[in-house]
Amino acid sequence: GAVVSQHPSRVICKSGTSVKIECRSLDFQATTMFWYRQFPKQSLMLMATSNEGSKATYEQGVEKDKFLINHASLTLSTLTVTSAHPEDSSFYICSANPLERGSYEQYFGPGTRLTVT
Amino acid sequence: AQKITQTQPGMFVQEKEAVTLDCTYDTSDQSYGLFWYKQPSSGEMIFLIYQGSYDEQNATEGRYSLNFQKARKSANLVISASQLGDSAMYFCAMREGDYNTDKLIFGTGTRLQVFP
Numbered sequence: 001g002a003v004v005s006q007h008p009s010r011v012i013c014k015s016g017t018s019v020k021i022e023c024r025s026l027d028f029q030a031t032t033m034f035w036y037r038q039f040p041k042q043s044l045m046l047m048a049t050s051n052e053g054s055k056a057t058y059e060q061g062v063e064k065d066k067f068l069i070n071h072a073s074l075t076l077s078t079l080t081v082t083s084a085h086p087e088d089s090s091f092y093i094c095s096a097n098p099l100e101r102g103s104y105e106q107y108f109g110p111g112t113r114l115t116v117t
Numbered sequence: 118a119q120k121i122t123q124t125q126p127g128m129f130v131q132e133k134e135a136v137t138l139d140c141t142y143d144t145s146d147q148s149y150g151l152f153w154y155k156q157p158s159s160g161e162m163i164f165l166i167y168q169g170s171y172d173e174q175n176a177t178e179g180r181y182s183l184n185f186q187k188a189r190k191s192a193n194l195v196i197s198a199s200q201l202g203d204s205a206m207y208f209c210a211m212r213e214g215d216y217n218t219d220k221l222i223f224g225t226g227t228r229l230q231v232f233p
Contacts, residue, residue: 032219034219034220034221038160042225042226043208043223043224043225043226044162044208044221044223045223046220046221046222049220091160093160093162095162095221097219104150104167104169104212105164105167106152106164106212106219106221107164108154108161108162108164110159110160110161111160111161111162113160
């Protein structure tokens, strides 16, 4: 199956700093990638839809100035958590679908665990 | 209103037995898709099974089958012959709209524990 990677897998940062998380589709191209956030023992909540070559679409209640998304190529989307605070500590997961449709499956990355101290 | 409802926060099943995880959904779209994902403690999301709204037959994938009851808007996951490795969180999710609308809405999940 298609592979999606995320980097880093874990990151600890100090409050007030910014953190960048990368999501890559390794063996396919994707015009659209999705960013989810998962708090401990909770479900995945969609944060935004990342669109290659255009602005991301954010879900209601997600601050676009705080969670900057860039989808510069068909294989890479980045999520930058700006001025991170302890409440931003969470598990961030991206997903993508191949540009060439042939599967309904959405391929998820392994996730990035962010801890803000 | 919840789009995806999983009413079982936790389930226990003995090894080799079958277990059903419940999922109900709410949509006014005629075209939609229903997914089940498994999330072990490592955090990765593992795709298990998919059911399209127009599929007339229930989906099956190995030990996983989806009991799709469209009129009742339910899409329960049945795991047959449970294994210890099946212990994990299980999420039901829905894709609304046409095939190219990939945004998924997830339920709150069910934690399945398989005991010997």
